[in-house]
Ligand SMILES: Nc1ncnc2c1ncn2[C@@H]1O[C@H](COP(=O)(O)OP(=O)(O)OP(=O)(O)O)[C@@H](O)[C@H]1O
């Protein structure tokens with residue numbers, strides 16, 4: 001076995017970042033070149049691919065996340081099966097490039113969140129690192145969250161660390177919003193003396209996707225471009241009630257959430273209530289989509305506007321493709337709302353790139369959590385490592 005010296009001494013590295021998010025739709029793989037570290041970091045995206053999970057894997061995954069249906073043997077199996085998928089995603093993203101697996105310095109994987117209990121300082125991401133290292137014959141890092149939880153943090157969100165390195169501006173107060181399964185935001189104040197603020201705002205696409213599945217009898221899994229929501233009419237009275245009953249919304253930050261709170265049963269209850277009120281499929285989708293929008297807007301207005309100047313908003317994650325969300329956010333916030341592309345960055349690849357950057361910091365033995373975002377008592381270097389056999 002050839003020895004890998006740590007900390008990683010190379011100034012410029014080639015890496016694959018893997019993200020498998022809470023929407024449970026598949027694995028995103030970003031092939032990147034990263035130069036330097038810390039505030040000097042420069043990242044170039046060379047290729048990006050998503051490897052979709054098939055329907056049966058998605059169903060097994062959702063079952064494993066739900067306390068009512070989860071089984072330890074399935075979690076054990078999925079830990080390896082998902083790692084095989086993650087390894088395939090690495091091979092896929094390299095495929096049409098001029099690079100070989102042997103050119104890679106490392107793979108950095110978020111893992112698939114199975115359960116997240118920040119109050120109990122516990123979280124579980126699966127996708128066995130040893131399997132990825134072996135299949136790709138590449139040094140593999142991952143499982144970042146437990147280190148932050150071990151020092152009293154929520155173990156989430158982690159991407160704000162990278163947002164701060166790459167997108168801070170001294171001219172404008174920026175708010176970066178990620179709308180994936182859940183939605184979270186990062187506030188980058190223009191004054192460098194002020195800390196980054198970041199936390200989860202609530203549901204992203206998770207409830208919308210589930211309502212679409214129910215309404216289409218499983219034929220559709222998301223509202224393409226927000227088309228159905230755009231055809232519907234928001235029921236404002238019901239929306240007000242939904243928002244009033246959401247206790248996560250009024251919780252002070254730092255805070256994080258997941259499928260444990262915004263789960264399938266909640267979507268089912270929303271669907272049943274919508275039907276009881278005589279609403280059409282489109283009206284239910286419009287109202288549930290506005291729930292996501294309003295949780296973000298209320299959070300900005302009630303928890304942020306009074307103490308930090310926010311001039312512009314940038315959206316990343318799958319929600320950027322939902323035009324209903326983008327239009328409503330822009331109308332309601334009254335400030336420019338753009339996709340990450342406006343910052344010359346890929347909205348879709350953002351999180352996968354971020355995990356490559358977190359891996360780079362870890363391998364250079366730098367700290368890579370954001371205590372002001374996670375609530376951790378101190379800065380730590382998050383990550384774990386698996387070596388390939390190289391035979
Ligand atoms: N063309 C589209 N139109 C509308 N919505 C879309 C489109 N493409 C993706 N989405 C939405 O984005 C979701 C996936 O987003 P993303 O990949 O950012 O989530 P994730 O990374 O799994 O979640 P998280 O960031 O919470 O971990 C899909 O489930 C879907 O709801």
Ligand SMILES: CC(=O)N[C@H]1[C@@H]2OC[C@@H](O2)[C@@H](O)[C@@H]1O[C@H](C)C(=O)O
Nearest residue numbers: 022113116156157158159182184256
């Ligand atoms: C425990 C977990 O997987 N949390 C995710 C989830 O998806 C969005 C939001 O909730 C965020 O807190 C986090 O992911 C991103 C990548 C983060 O840590 O920044």
